[in-house]
Structures are given as C-alpha cells and as structure tokens.
Amino acid sequence: MTSERMLCPVCQVTFLLKEERVPGKRVVCPVCGAVLTLTEENGFWVLRRPKDMSPEEEIRARVENFAQLRGYHFNEMKEPLIEALLKKYERYGDFYCPCKIDNIPENVCPCLETRQGSVERNGRCHCGLFWK
Known part of the structure; x- marks a missing residue:
C-alpha cells in the first residue's frame, strides 16, 4: 500500500x-x-462529496468529525447553528458559515479561520459552533 x-x-x-x-x-x-x-x-x-448523504447528514458528520479531530465540543447553540448552515446550503449551495457575510470557499464550515486555530486562540470559533 x-x-x-x-x-x-x-x-x-x-x-x-x-x-x-x-x-x-x-x-x-x-x-x-x-x-x-x-x-x-x-x-x-x-x-x-458523497452523493448518498443528505445535506443534513453531510454537515452533521463534518462538524462532529472536525470537533473530534481537534478535541472541541459544542454548546446549546449547536442545533440553531446547524439549521443556519442548512439554510445557507439551500440558498447558496454550500455550508457557508452563518456569521460570515461573504459566501466564498474560505467560509465553508469549518471556515478557514477556524481551521487555522481561532478556537485555540479565542476559546471558540467566531459563530460559536466549536468550543475548546
């Protein structure tokens, strides 16, 4: 291999x-x-990206995997933020961060800022989905 x-x-x-x-x-x-x-x-x-996963299954799996990979957790805002991500998907075709105005590749959840360590620096990501 x-x-x-x-x-x-x-x-x-x-x-x-x-x-x-x-x-x-x-x-x-x-x-x-x-x-x-x-x-x-x-x-x-x-x-x-798998064609056999619904958008909800896809984003839930992604945020769970990302949190597990980084040792992050969620708070009570997880469900409203998942809903906001799903609405962005329906409207714009991808899971853009709900707190970002620009729907650009860098803002697909988890956004570039989050992947580059904002949770480590601030204790949480900008929208509050991921927490240290």
Whole structure:
C-alpha cells in the first residue's frame, strides 16, 4: 500500500492518504472532517462529496468529525447553528458559515479561520459552533 496526496474538495487542502484505495470507500478529511468518497476517474484517484448523504447528514458528520479531530465540543447553540448552515446550503449551495457575510470557499464550515486555530486562540470559533 502506497501513500498518495489527495485533495479535499471541501477545504481544498491536500493530505496524505495512507489507506487502501477502493472505489466507493469513505474517507474523512483530517483537516476539515468532511466525509468523502474515493473514486477513480480517468486513471486517477479523487475524493468527492458523497452523493448518498443528505445535506443534513453531510454537515452533521463534518462538524462532529472536525470537533473530534481537534478535541472541541459544542454548546446549546449547536442545533440553531446547524439549521443556519442548512439554510445557507439551500440558498447558496454550500455550508457557508452563518456569521460570515461573504459566501466564498474560505467560509465553508469549518471556515478557514477556524481551521487555522481561532478556537485555540479565542476559546471558540467566531459563530460559536466549536468550543475548546
């Protein structure tokens, strides 16, 4: 089994995939927590967002995975924030942070600011979904 660099379609960060490559295999991005599906396209392995997960299943799995990877927890605002993320998905096509005005790739949950350590510095992310 060889390691291969893979690009996460959610956070746009490459990471080393050390697991066996099997079409349809689920992989969790170690950077953002996204659940991804491994596929082979034109002789190359790529990761895609799963088509068989509902938007709610996708974002819940992502925030749970991210929190677990980083040792974060949630407070009583988790459910209203999940609902806000789902509304952003319905309106704009992705899970943009509910507290950010700009719906740009850097603001897809968990946003770049959060992935770069704002929870470590401030005790929580800007919108309050992730807590130290």
